[in-house]
Amino acid sequence: MSTNLSRVVFSSMLIFFACFFVFPIWSTVKSAFLTQSGSFTLEYVSEVFLNEIYRDGLMNAFSIAFWTTVGCLIVALPLAFCYVRFEFPGKTLLNSLVLIPMILPPFVGAIGVKAMLGQAGAVNSFLAAFGLMDPAHPIDWLGEGQMLGIVIMEVLHLYPILYLNAAAALANIDPALEEAATSFGCNPVRRFWRVTLPLIMPGVFAGGTIVFIWAFTELGVPLVFDYSRVTSVQIFSAIKDLSGNPFPYALVVVMLVLSTLIYGVSKWFFGSSSSGGGGRATTARETVVLPMRTGIACACGFALVTFLAVIPHLGVLFLAVAQDWYGTVFPEALTLTHYRDALGHELTLSSISNSLKYSAAATLVDLVLGVAVAYVVVRTRIKGRQILDAMAMLPLAVPGLVMAFGFLAMTRDGQMFDWLMIGENPVLVLVIAYSVRRLPYVVRSASAGFQQVSPSLEEAAQNLGATPERALWRITLPLVAPNLIAGAMLAFAFAMLEVSDSMILAAQSAHYPITKAIYSLISSLGNGPNIAAALGVWAMMFLAVTFISAALILGKRLGALFRA
Amino acid sequence: MVSISIRHLTKKFGGQAVLSDVNLEIEKGELFFLLGPSGCGKTTLLRHIAGFYEPDGGAIFFDDEDVTDLPVHRRGTGMMFQSYALWPHLSVAQNVAFGLEERKRPRAEIDQRVNEVLDLVQLGGMGARRIQQLSGGQQQRVALARALVIRPRCLLLDEPLSNLDAKLRMEMRSEIRRICKEFGLTGIYVTHDRDEALSMADRLAIMDGGRLAQVGSPDEIYKNPASRMVAEFIGEANFIEGRVIRESSRPGQYDVDCGFATLRSRPNNDEWRPVQGQAVQLAVRPEAMTFGDVRDSPNRFPGRIISTTYLGATVQYVLQVTDEILMKVCEMNPRDIRVPSRRDDVMGMCSVADLVMLRK
Structure with missing residues (x-):
């Protein structure tokens, strides 16, 4: 990757983090210290x-x-x-x-x-x-x-x-x-x-x-x-x-x-x-x-x-x-009626398809961002790349609830990002929220991949006439593909079962993701809990399949993704 | 094939100068070596020629073309990496074909050229193998084939033999030299192994601290080292401090007062005329020293052997000349091995031609 392109990646990543990681937190903090008239107060805290x-x-x-x-x-x-x-x-x-x-x-x-x-x-x-x-x-x-x-x-x-x-x-x-x-x-x-x-x-x-x-x-x-x-x-x-x-x-x-x-x-x-x-x-x-x-x-x-x-x-x-x-x-x-009911219930079908949509989009975003961040951090010498790395990992340490609240605060009517909430539809906000929170998994697995692939492999390709971008495409990406697939699977699976953002940001039942649907089913009357459980079993089976495939692709390296 | 000209090349890494004002002319078809201790800047210089680094100052020319700002993929050099850098997800043939594919050659030509070059490096019929199935020596040949197949403007070799065992290394030395000469390739070869450099190079440069310490043929550098560092790096040497007394009756030979004796020596280059009283350093190779007592030899001095090391082909002695001066002496497979002694009972000798005078 040429230096210019790396700089572009670097600065766009900084902007992304500023908007969707720092700013939500800041919005929350601000709301906690400002009265309705806009003056500073410690009263609430x-x-x-x-x-x-x-x-x-x-x-x-x-x-x-x-x-x-x-x-x-x-x-x-x-x-x-x-x-x-x-x-x-x-x-x-x-x-x-x-x-x-x-x-x-x-x-x-x-x-x-x-x-x-x-x-x-x-x-x-x-x-x-x-x-x-x-x-x-x-x-x-x-x-x-x-x-x-x-x-x-x-x-x-x-x-x-x-x-x-x-x-x-x-x-x-x-x-x-x-x-x-x-x-x-x-x-x-x-x-x-x-x-x-x-x-x-x-x-x-x-x-x-x-x-x-x-x-x-x-x-x-x-x-x-x-x-x-x-x-x-x-x-x-x-x-x-x-x-x-x-x-x-x-x-x-x-x-x-x-x-x-x-x-x-x-x-x-x-x-x-x-x-x-x-x-x-x-x-x-x-x-x-x-x-x-x-x-x-x-x-x-x-x-x-x-x-x-x-x-x-x-x-x-x-x-x-x-x-x-x-x-x-x-x-x-x-x-087995609960399974059938679960699939027939209006809430479950829409929630499953919502979750699939949100999570797939978030995973795609994570793949693009994760590869970019990992590449800049591992392969370039741009000043401040460690900041980028730290930022990409920070969502692990920030409670999901805090992030969710930040997103809520910054998309309220009249706030800077209120356009993200399309009417009452939280799809954009949820995709962004999911992708920020799950980015560490992709960054971590992509970085591990880049570290294992010696830079000289890419240099050899350039030496033989491939442009830096082609060298990345033909040599490095195929070699880190297993890591990327595994990282994406984790991001996807965890996005499917995300709780805090889903609970707080999805307000209407038509937009509920799986987790919120399960929650609302539990508290409903009749066979609600059974249907919730059936939906939960579907979700767990889905997760199990994802993880077993990730484990097969990654082998022993899977464990490294959860380490601090 | 191109000649390579490096002019006033300068590079700093984090404020630390790794190349300072390097000037070098490499001729068409020459196998040129960059030799030096680790951290001397030899690999950095090679990577500048390949285009992986941008210099802070200076220029690089291939023939008359200024390639300083040309990106790596347009320079047309063929590089062999220390780690081979073979792509594990591609087969042998795919590895070799890569450069031709990037050059958009027709498939038929690619296949033909790949087969030819695999034959050339004695890997004919192994094109379908995976890289992991090859031995270290075979991987090395694939790397060479991959660099050769694109008919590079020059071949760049970054310590290509350092991962091979000693026997294979010897074989590959002559192999690489044979191929370079057969195709008239301009080759630049980085190594820290002086035997490799001496045995393969047409000419070589010794680098030290980001500068060229000396450039010349192996023989010139071995016999007329420009400095103590060069003399030590290219082989073993004994050093004696002294002051010039006068030019002797034979022109180009000088008498030097070394304290324990007056020795006769020749300067390490013909243009240098040492002046009377100038402090100099004399260097002599251990294998140029002999024991004996030839009357009219100007360079002989008594001493005692204080240690003997048997190495099979040679025997190494340490000769104590004075309290401070210890000299290494090397004898080829002698009939009698001398033993250490408590008395000054031997004479150390060397010829005037072998006692080289260096500037201090």
């Missing part, structure tokens, strides 16, 4: 801290995030350790299986959990059947323990992020560092605490930060659990009482500041030292082949975690085929 309901919401969001992170650590660390250090039966398969929850939408899973943990749900029926509970006085798992349900759901969804980060950090440790500790007389347990753990802390913390922020701002799960005493849901409910209300904006700003703070603190603590002990491994690590029994126990551990993680989604599956699931462990009578 301080009100957030003074009002008991909002304060309560923040505290709850914080404890959900905290306990989710702790839960993920407890689940993920031992698994990661076993995976890196030991050889046991079925290791490769189990390593992939344990990542499955990552791709199952927790939002959908929550429907299943609700069905199973309800007062007449599967768990209570199970307990009653074994005489462990008095059927007349069922335990109300969700009544008092909504927060527990949310935490469990999120732990089961998010632990793969920590698992991947911890496993990468463990694998990066130079074995010689541990061998040195042993040679100075350190026993394995002390060695773990004094050498291994400090070395993997940066990686674990990086993963932990993502989990924490994700749980802190999660909207879908608490929404399905009907838990309103948490900030994200408060924000969501507040937009219903119309545009004049500044408090949702103030709440979003507080959330953004806290997330950034958490992100910043963790970067500051573990900043540049993320290499896991500095430098390359000097010796190869030998994985310990576990004796048969321990090995099987280890494999069972993996299997158990996977099983627990898919239980909510099994619940969804049951719910989707249940004619009647009330007061029994398993559904009584099975039926």
Whole structure:
């Protein structure tokens, strides 16, 4: 690519980010600090801290995030350790299986959990059947323990992020560092605490930060659990009482500041030292082949975690085929009518086609932008290209809710970008919102591709008479195609199941994407939840196909996409 | 084929000069080597000729055509990369055909020329293979074929043999030289391997810190190095400090006071007339030194052997002449191997022609 073209790409990317990443955030921030007459005020933000309901919401969001992170650590660390250090039966398969929850939408899973943990749900029926509970006085798992349900759901969804980060950090440790500790007389347990753990802390913390922020701002799960005493849901409910209300904006700003703070603190603590002990491994690590029994126990551990993680989604599956699931462990009578109904329901067909349209368009945008950004960052020496890189990755750290709100704010009537909202039709806004939020996946996989393809391959083509553009087209693009396909698939799949933007930006049922349709079906009467579950199963099957193909194309490199 | 003229070429990377005022004339059909330690600017110079870098100043001419601003794809050079840069998604034949396709040659001509050039590099019949199926040596030949098939205006080789094992490297040296000569190619070859340069080059340039330290034939540079750096880079050498006393009775030979002895030496170039009292450096190759005591030889001095290293074909000794001066001496497969001693019991000798005087 010629220098001029790179500059054009670079500046248009900066403009794009300025308009659709910085500006939405800025719009939100502005709305939180300006009164209706346009003067600056701190009243709204301080009100957030003074009002008991909002304060309560923040505290709850914080404890959900905290306990989710702790839960993920407890689940993920031992698994990661076993995976890196030991050889046991079925290791490769189990390593992939344990990542499955990552791709199952927790939002959908929550429907299943609700069905199973309800007062007449599967768990209570199970307990009653074994005489462990008095059927007349069922335990109300969700009544008092909504927060527990949310935490469990999120732990089961998010632990793969920590698992991947911890496993990468463990694998990066130079074995010689541990061998040195042993040679100075350190026993394995002390060695773990004094050498291994400090070395993997940066990686674990990086993963932990993502989990924490994700749980802190999660909207879908608490929404399905009907838990309103948490900030994200408060924000969501507040937009219903119309545009004049500044408090949702103030709440979003507080959330953004806290997330950034958490992100910043963790970067500051573990900043540049993320290499896991500095430098390359000097010796190869030998994985310990576990004796048969321990090995099987280890494999069972993996299997158990996977099983627990898919239980909510099994619940969804049951719910989707249940004619009647009330007061029994398993559904009584099975039926496929919900699937048929799901496909016949006015909301589902339109929502599926909406989601397909929005996501496909967003993926296309992401492909073009992602390739451009990755190329400029990896292959050119333009000043400030690191800024571009950081910007393209930043949407990972900014809560979806914040972005969604920003888009809402900047497309209100009379705002600079109100033309993006065509009448009430949010298609442009949603495509842009999806593409900004999913861009990191494409950028990351495209950059990885460009890094693997030596620049001399392109130089050789130019040397033999190909223009820079032709060299890119004939040589580099075919070679990075697998990465691009995989990145695009991820972007597409995640766009299909996007929650925050879809919930907030799609106002009319004719424009609902799948997620919002599921949400509105859950709360509708009659067999609504069953149809919602059926729609969820369709979505999960679709996701599974996408991910399996991506995994087949990318092989082992798939995991790298989720690492911090 | 073209002659290449490089005029006042200057390049900085981030304020650091990597090429400073490089001037070089490479003749038509010449196999020219750029030799130097890593970071000396030799690859940078080659990449300027190919067009991958734009110079900060100066110009590059192919014959009379100024190509300085010509983009890479219009220069018509054929480059062989250190990593070969073969495209893994294309077959051998597709790799080789690439340049002809970009030149929009008819398909029949492309196929014919690809087959010819594959035969030339002894890969006939391997066109359908994938790159990954080839050995390192075969990949190397594909890279050569790919550069040759476009009938380049000049051939640029960037350390093409550095990834091969020693035996294959020897074979490819003569192969590449044979092909260059057969087609009368102007070739510029970058390497840090002095044996490669000495054995293959028509002429070579030694580079140091972004400048040309010396340009000449292998023999000229080996025998008359322009500086200590060149002398050391192109081979092993002993250096002795001294001051010029006078021109000796033989014109072009000078007596130099080296403290421990007065030695007779010749300047490293004919135009230089050292003046009396000038501080100079004398250089002599270890294999030009002998042991013995020939009366009328002007350059002989007593010393003791302090170490002996047996290397099979040669034996290397370290001769201690004074407390400070240690000299390396190399004997070809001697009948008796000398052993280290505590007394000054040998005489080191070298001829006047082999003791070269360098400016300090």
